[in-house]
Amino acid sequence: SQTIHQWPATLVQPVGSPLSLECTVEGTSNPNLYWYRQAAGRGLQLLFYSIGIDQISSEVPQNLSASRPQDRQFILSSKKLLLSDSGFYLCAWRRGENEKLFFGSGTQLSVL
Amino acid sequence: GQQLNQSPQSMFIQEGEDVSMNCTSSSIFNTWLWYKQDPGEGPVLLIALYKAGELTSNGRLTAQFGITRKDSFLNISASIPSDVGIYFCAGLNTGGFKTIFGAGTRLFVKA
Numbered sequence: 001s002q003t004i005h006q007w008p009a010t011l012v013q014p015v016g017s018p019l020s021l022e023c024t025v026e027g028t029s030n031p032n033l034y035w036y037r038q039a040a041g042r043g044l045q046l047l048f049y050s051i052g053i054d055q056i057s058s059e060v061p062q063n064l065s066a067s068r069p070q071d072r073q074f075i076l077s078s079k080k081l082l083l084s085d086s087g088f089y090l091c092a093w094r095r096g097e098n099e100k101l102f103f104g105s106g107t108q109l110s111v112l
Numbered sequence: 113g114q115q116l117n118q119s120p121q122s123m124f125i126q127e128g129e130d131v132s133m134n135c136t137s138s139s140i141f142n143t144w145l146w147y148k149q150d151p152g153e154g155p156v157l158l159i160a161l162y163k164a165g166e167l168t169s170n171g172r173l174t175a176q177f178g179i180t181r182k183d184s185f186l187n188i189s190a191s192i193p194s195d196v197g198i199y200f201c202a203g204l205n206t207g208g209f210k211t212i213f214g215a216g217t218r219l220f221v222k223a
Contacts, residue, residue: 006154032209034211041218042215042216043200043213043214043215043216044155044200044213046210049209049210051209057209059210088152090154090155092154094211097204097206097207097208097209098142098143098204098205098206098207098208100143100145100157100160101145101157101202101204101211102157103147103154103155103156104154105153105154106152106153106154108152
């Protein structure tokens with residue numbers, strides 16, 4: 001069966017510090033991978049998606065970047081965090097087009 | 113771009129009551145999905161609908177794919193306190209890489 005791992009669960013970082021959130025998927029190959037952000041009590045905002053290694057599409061201009069160095073690994077990064085980067089970050093995967101999306105457990109990021 | 117209008121935005125109900133929420137779109141989707149998100153967790157898939165007119169149940173949950181393919185609803189019967197959370201509808205199309213999400217319905221259940 002397929003599983004998705006996302007870590008850390010909680011992160012508190014000072015403004016201006018770097019960020020690296022990691023997500024890995026097991027039990028499948030060549031998944032579509034996604035990063036979403038959710039502000040408190042709000043909906044899901046798509047940040048990045050990837051359909052293959054080193055293939056990244058950005059949905060919203062921002063202070064963040066994403067990379068996919070391996071087939072089942074998706075990384076969300078920032079060189080210098082802003083206060084506005086605080087939020088709940090969710091990684092998700094699916095097998096391919098028109099397939100169901102499955103989410104990780106999320107990372108609560110607080111930038112202080 | 114495609115958008116989903118999900119309503120109501122929030123619901124406050126008494127334990128044991130039935131709940132109904134829906135999603136509408138100005139464009140057609142080939143698949144409708146319903147998710148539930150508990151506080152501090154990632155959304156979990158509840159029901160997937162693949163065919164116009166399809167009615168699918170999962171325990172006390174029932175969802176339908178609208179005939180026009182532009183809407184879907186989710187019903188929860190005999191609500192219980194653990195039904196509390198945010199319910200998201202989502203739509204996707206063949207050939208698309210993005211799943212379109214509604215803004216969510218926040219459900220509060222009073223015991």
